[in-house]
Amino acid sequence: MGSKRKALGLVCCTLFMTGMSLLGAGSAAKAKNFESLETQMAPCEYNIPMSLEKSHNVYNYHVEETTDKQGKYYMNIIKYFYKGSKAKKIQNIACYDEWVNCVKKIEKSNQTVVAGEAKGKGKIRFAMYNKKGKKISSIIDTFTKKDGYTNNMEIEDILVKGSRLYYLYIKDSKQAHLRCVNVKSGELIDDFMLKTKNSVEEMKLYNNRIYVLTEDAVNVYSFKGKKQSSYKLPKGTNYYSKSGEYVFYNNYDDISVSGNYIYFVNENGVYRCSIKNKQGFKLYYDAKDDFNFGQCRVFDICVAGKDKFYVMFVEKDNIDLNMPTKLVEYAASAD
Numbered sequence: 001m002g003s004k005r006k007a008l009g010l011v012c013c014t015l016f017m018t019g020m021s022l023l024g025a026g027s028a029a030k031a032k033n034f035e036s037l038e039t040q041m042a043p044c045e046y047n048i049p050m051s052l053e054k055s056h057n058v059y060n061y062h063v064e065e066t067t068d069k070q071g072k073y074y075m076n077i078i079k080y081f082y083k084g085s086k087a088k089k090i091q092n093i094a095c096y097d098e099w100v101n102c103v104k105k106i107e108k109s110n111q112t113v114v115a116g117e118a119k120g121k122g123k124i125r126f127a128m129y130n131k132k133g134k135k136i137s138s139i140i141d142t143f144t145k146k147d148g149y150t151n152n153m154e155i156e157d158i159l160v161k162g163s164r165l166y167y168l169y170i171k172d173s174k175q176a177h178l179r180c181v182n183v184k185s186g187e188l189i190d191d192f193m194l195k196t197k198n199s200v201e202e203m204k205l206y207n208n209r210i211y212v213l214t215e216d217a218v219n220v221y222s223f224k225g226k227k228q229s230s231y232k233l234p235k236g237t238n239y240y241s242k243s244g245e246y247v248f249y250n251n252y253d254d255i256s257v258s259g260n261y262i263y264f265v266n267e268n269g270v271y272r273c274s275i276k277n278k279q280g281f282k283l284y285y286d287a288k289d290d291f292n293f294g295q296c297r298v299f300d301i302c303v304a305g306k307d308k309f310y311v312m313f314v315e316k317d318n319i320d321l322n323m324p325t326k327l328v329e330y331a332a333s334a335d
Contacts, residue, residue, distance in 0.1 A: 032307075034285060034330040038292075039087060041312075045075070047324055048103045050302035050310055057083045058302055058310045058329075059090075061103040068094070075100045077114065082310075082327065093133040097125055102155040102167070111136070115155045115167065122149035126158075126165060126186070139165075139186035141179070147191065156203040164189060166223070168203040168210065176200045176212050178225060192225030206257040213255045218262055218273075231273050234281045236266035258303040265301045267293060270309065285309075285330065292328055299324040307332035 041047075048061035064076045077100065079091035093103075097116025101124070105112050110131040118125040122143035128136050143149035148171070156168040165183040170176055176194040181187060198215040205211075209228070210221040220229045236253065256263045261272045262281075269287035273280060287293035296313035303309040308331045312324040 032285060033333045035333050036290075036292075037084075037329040037331070039082065039327045039329075041325055041327055044078075047299075047312070049300040050312065050327075051105065052302060052304055053081070056304040056308065057081065058304065058327075060312075063100055063103075072096070075116075077103055079112075082329075091131065091133055093129050095127065097127075102158055104158040106160045109160075113158055113160060113165070115158060122147070124155070126167075126181075126183075137184075139181070139183065141181045141186050141188065157205045159205050166205070168205060170200045170203060173199050176203055178210060178221070178223065194219070194221050194225055195227065201253065202255060204255065204257060211255060211257055211262065213253065213264075218255060218264065220275075229275075229278065231262060231278070232280065233264060234266075234268070234271050234283075236268055254298055254301045256301045256303040256309070258305060261303075261306075263301060263303045263309065265298050265311065267298075269293065270301065292326070296326070 044062040045064045048063065050058050050060045052058055059079060059081045062078045062080060064078070065073070066076050067073055073096075075095040075097070077091075077093040077095055078089055079093075081088050081090050091112070093112065093114065095114050095116055097114075097118055099117040100114060101117065102115040103112065106128075112129045114127050114129065116125045116127065117123070118140055120142075124141045124143075125138060126141065127138040130136050150171055152172050154170045156170060158168075159166045160183055163183055164180050166178060166180050168176070168178055176196055177191060178194060179191045180189040182189060194210065194212060196212060196214050196219060198217075200212060200214055202213040203210065208223060210223070212219045212221065216233055218231045218233065219227055220231075221227050233253075253264065253266045255265075260275050262275060263284065264271045264273070264281055267287070269283060269290070270285040271281040272284040273282070292311070292313050296316055299312040299314050301309060301311050308329070311328050311330065313326050313328065314323055315325050
């Protein structure tokens with residue numbers, strides 16, 4: 001899947017509910033039955049993948065390129081909170097950096113950190129905003145020649161812990177890194193390259209561990225960059241198709257971590273794997289009869305517990321793979 005922050009057509013974000021359906025578990029005996037609630041999403045400039053509030057309700061950030069009253073360009077970051085059948089806009093942030101790489105709410109805080117591309121080669125700005133969207137602090141992390149900065153670098157996740165700001169980034173789709181800077185000065189503390197055999201698709205921080213999705217496995221690392229375990233992925237279709245002059249992947253793969261499980265989604269449905277017993281991935285939700293899995297591609301998955309998860313989908317005939325058009329909530333049915 002790689003980066004989820006590609007430039008999309010500028011459209012105002014609107015959302016509306018389109019109803020509920022009951023989706024079966026297919027032939028897998030242990031797969032659960034789920035009810036689904038679908039929300040249609042008009043595309044923005046681009047979408048930031050989903051996150052969870054403590055209440056297990058999901059939210060994400062929409063980013064729009066626009067101008068202020070003085071005609072100055074900026075990125076308008078809008079936070080949407082989803083609960084039941086409603087989507088509510090709860091925050092606006094105006095970011096005047098050249099581009100937004102990642103947006104993350106700081107745990108146990110009302111602050112939001114935005115990673116943007118500052119002016120000058122190899123400069124990444126981390127700006128803190130309060131609940132009202134006002135900037136309260138800012139630091140710049142400068143990459144040197146020794147760091148091997150490249151324009152093809154994607155920030156995947158951010159964590160602020162005490163005086164340290166940790167962030168994950170993928171360089172040239174091959175190298176997975178954990179970088180740590182001082183949250184007040186921006187001074188570099190550490191940069192660990194996480195060794196992998198295959199190309200890197202995605203990275204996530206969860207409970208002081210780093211989860212790295214590669215072509216064939218999910219690898220888990222410590223904050224010191226040491227590989228602790230690896231979980232082989234279930235088989236799926238990761239081929240690409242050609243349409244005129246465009247080349248696009250048939251399906252996105254994605255991961256989410258919740259409790260003691262890693263969740264992996266592909267065109268077959270959702271699999272999960274226990275972090276503790278290492279018995280491998282088993283089918284958790286069979287998507288054989290699911291219209292969205294059959295006609296769309298997965299942009300993002302966010303698991304809210306053992307009985308609920310959310311999936312963002314991209315229309316299969318949409319050339320831009322990073323343009324999700326619907327968010328679907330799956331909740332385990334009573335039967």
